[in-house]
Amino acid sequence: MTDKKPRALDTRLTHTGRGSVGGGRGVNPPLLRASTLLVERARDLYDPRIRSYAIHGSAMHDALAEAWCEVETADHCVLVGSGLLACTLPIFAFAETGAHILICDNVYGPTRRFCERTLSRYGCTFEFFDPALGGGVADLIREETRLVFLENPGSLSMEICDAPAIAEAARARGVLTAMDNTWGAGVFHKPLDFGIDLSIQAGTKYPSGSADVLIGGVFTRSDRLAARLRETVADLGLNTSPDDAFLVLRGLRSMPTRLRRHEASGLEIADWLSGLAEVSRVLHPALPDAPGHALWRRDFTGSAGLFSIVLNAPADENAACAFLDALELFGLGFSWGGFESLAIHCDPQLRRSAARETIEGPLLRFSIGLEDPADLKADLERGFAALRAANGQSAV
Numbered sequence: 483m484t485d486k487k488p489r490a491l492d493t494r495l496t497h498t499g500r501g502s503v504g505g506g507r508g509v510n511p512p513l514l515r516a517s518t519l520l521v522e523r524a525r526d527l528y529d530p531r532i533r534s535y536a537i538h539g540s541a542m543h544d545a546l547a548e549a550w551c552e553v554e555t556a557d558h559c560v561l562v563g564s565g566l567l568a569c570t571l572p573i574f575a576f577a578e579t580g581a582h583i584l585i586c587d588n589v590y591g592p593t594r595r596f597c598e599r600t601l602s603r604y605g606c607t608f609e610f611f612d613p614a615l616g617g618g619v620a621d622l623i624r625e626e627t628r629l630v631f632l633e634n635p636g637s638l639s640m641e642i643c644d645a646p647a648i649a650e651a652a653r654a655r656g657v658l659t660a661m662d663n664t665w666g667a668g669v670f671h672k673p674l675d676f677g678i679d680l681s682i683q684a685g686t687k688y689p690s691g692s693a694d695v696l697i698g699g700v701f702t703r704s705d706r707l708a709a710r711l712r713e714t715v716a717d718l719g720l721n722t723s724p725d726d727a728f729l730v731l732r733g734l735r736s737m738p739t740r741l742r743r744h745e746a747s748g749l750e751i752a753d754w755l756s757g758l759a760e761v762s763r764v765l766h767p768a769l770p771d772a773p774g775h776a777l778w779r780r781d782f783t784g785s786a787g788l789f790s791i792v793l794n795a796p797a798d799e800n801a802a803c804a805f806l807d808a809l810e811l812f813g814l815g816f817s818w819g820g821f822e823s824l825a826i827h828c829d830p831q832l833r834r835s836a837a838r839e840t841i842e843g844p845l846l847r848f849s850i851g852l853e854d855p856a857d858l859k860a861d862l863e864r865g866f867a868a869l870r871a872a873n874g875q876s877a878v
């Protein structure tokens with residue numbers, strides 16, 4: 483009897499993206515480092531069906547794309563050399579002179595910078611909108627609007643936006659939508675199931691899981707959109723190394739398992755933090771009081787280990803720095819999603835154009851890694867002791 487029940491993601495990720503395995507070969511595809519790919523006959527040199535140059539990819543890239551598509555339930559995965567490039571590629575590929583692009587105001591800084599500094603030189607205009615706008619984004623769509631870009635949740639302030647409503651409003655006007663889905667990682671959120679045209683991931687984060695690779699992926703179910711992205715990649719000469727593709731493929735196999743641990747530890751620590759006097763708010767979408775919690779419950783199946791807190795008065799930026807400098811286990815660093823816990827203070831990079839800033843104190847962001855949560859709490863206690871000393875309060 484054949485079992486028709488669809489297999490779980492963990493199972494599918496174990497068995498896809500392996501090329502032709504068996505018969506004495508390894509369980510992963512072999513790694514080929516190459517620029518030149520030799521062809522058999524002179525006629526093959528110009529045959530578009532035959533890969534003759536590794537800038538167009540390799541069997542390792544194909545294997546990674548196949549496995550990563552499983553995660554995002556996509557038909558196409560376009561690989562690029564960083565998560566930032568995965569964000570900027572669709573904006574670049576679908577914008578043209580005179581185009582208007584709508585961008586959710588909570589996107590992380592470098593996506594914003596690309597639009598403001600680079601793409602504006604090519605005659606495009608950008609408008610940032612409040613993440614709370616939802617379907618109201620319809621009122622901002624113009625004749626020349628080409629793309630609505632979201633980051634869900636915003637990776638600093640953690641608001642969730644109503645992506646299905648935004649997708650519907652955009653689709654009704656023939657406008658494309660793209661979402662940076664690095665937090666949901668395709669495991670906890672699948673944007674393509676919610677009407678988003680292009681999902682984006684920084685593979686640098688959870689897919690790699692080890693903070694030692696830079697890679698990005700753009701995912702779609704549309705042949706037409708994939709063809710345009712691939713053309714742009716080919717014209718700009720973008721590629722990733724087969725070594726990096728190999729490392730991310732290896733990471734993907736264990737990503738759902740790691741994410742469940744990041745989720746459990748993140749929730750335990752977020753919950754503990756929400757009871758502390760020094761903390762004004764915990765910005766974690768899975769906490770019932772957090773902004774966007776109802777949308778998170780509706781659209782996500784779990785939560786990553788990345789969240790933020792707002793410190794209570796009288797903490798200022800100096801006190802926030804004292805907190806961070808006292809930590810021993812948390813590294814101070816930006817690129818989250820790896821095995822080691824990280825912390826940053828966010829105020830120098832918080833920028834809003836559309837929504838008014840309502841954050842009442844310093845914002846700290848934590849990426850909860852794979853350490854024991856009890857050890858991490860003890861480390862954070864050290865930070866709070868330093869914070870109280872900087873605030874001029876005696877230790878409790």
Ligand SMILES: Cc1ncc(COP(=O)(O)O)c(C=O)c1O
Nearest residue numbers: 564565566590637664684686697
């Ligand atoms: C939400 C988000 N998207 C994309 C990126 C970019 O990833 P990469 O570091 O691979 O360029 C980052 C990096 O911090 C990020 O936080």
